[in-house]
Amino acid sequence: MPLTSHEVRFSLPHIEVAGKAWGEPGGLPVIALHGWLDNAATFDRVAPALEGVHLVALDLPGHGLSGHMPATGYSLWQQAASVLQVAEDLGWERFALLGHSMGAIISGILAGSLPERIIGAAMIDGLMPFTSEADDAPRQMARFFKSSLQLGSKRKPIYDSADKAISARVLGGTTPISREAAGCLVERGLMPHDGGWTWRTDPQLMLPSPLRLTQRHAVSFIENISAPACLVLANQGVMHKHPEVLDRIDAFEHLQVHRIDGGHHLHLEAQAPEVAAILKDFYTSLS
Known part of the structure; x- marks a missing residue:
């Protein structure tokens, strides 16, 4: 029987973090992390199949039903620190990870920096962040400063129905996504505003990174990951736009790599059962 979810909340020292949980205490502890501008609902089609797993999927700060960070912007390491605070709140000294896109990158950072705490890490169409070299730092910081000054003048769009918000996500997203998959994410990402609907997402998430x-x-x-690690790579996903990253993946011999035909959100699309089967086998091997 597929597992059902329930809502969870964590009162961290600096922010309220929301999420969805599947499974029962006693199962393999797994914290799941979504991609940029998505939310915990991104795992709605794979989590119910993960028997023997106690999965807690977070709305990372600034996303979904979670609170927003102060006006200092967001970074991968800030998000990773929030994940660790959730693990502390759960009493999980050691735990496994499941990440998609940005969540996969955060998983790699956590698994590489705190290998003693990570049982294993499964990553979906994401591994390493966008990078730049030291000489680019002044230009990157300038982009951040200029965008920060313009942020206050921007207004979120207002839709007169959730259906129109779904259409906007399908048409305006950075990666192709089906209407059904977008609907899962949009439902958790909207809030009522001025007689219509607008995004809950913190506008600061649209700022460029001050440093890369x-x-x-x-x-x-990635080289410092010592726990078992699994990468599900979408053959038509975002990583295939960056051949330099793909070349690196082949050099990471400690990664289990599964290549599947599908787009960036393949875990929410028709390929979800295949992705879930890979994840189930991976987490079973950790138990």
């Missing part, structure tokens, strides 16, 4: 890791920084985190 160098290529060597990014690679070092």
Whole structure:
């Protein structure tokens, strides 16, 4: 029988974090992390199949039903720190990870920097962040400053129905997504406003990163992963737009790599059963 979910909330020292949980205490503890501008509902089609797993999927700060960070912007390491605080709240000294896209990158950072706490990490169409070298730092910081100054003048769009918001996500997303998959994410990502609907998402998430890791920084985190690690790679996903990253993946011999035909959100699309089967086998091997 497929597992059913329930809502969870965590009162962290600096922010309220919401999420969805599947499974019962006693199962393999797994924290799941969604992609940029998505939310915990991104795992709605794979989580119910993960028997023997106690999965807690978070709305990362600034996303979904979680609170927003102060006006200092967001970084991968800030988000990773929030994940660790959730693990502390749950009493999980050691736990496994499941990440999609940005969530996969955060999983790699956590698994590489705190290997003693991570039982295993499964990552879906994401591994390393966008990088730039030291010489690019002034230009990257300038982009952040200029965008920060313009942020206050921007207004969120208002839709007169949730259906129109779904259409906007399908047509305006950075990666192709079906209407059904978009509907899962939009339902958790909207709030009523001025007689219509608008996004809950923190506008600060649209700011460019003030600093990026160098290529060597990014690679070092993945090289330092000692726990079992699994990468589900979408053959038509975003990583295939970056051949330099794909070349690196082949060099990481400690990664289990599964290549599947499908787009960036393949875990929410028709390929979800295939992705769930890979994840189930991976987590079973950790138990």
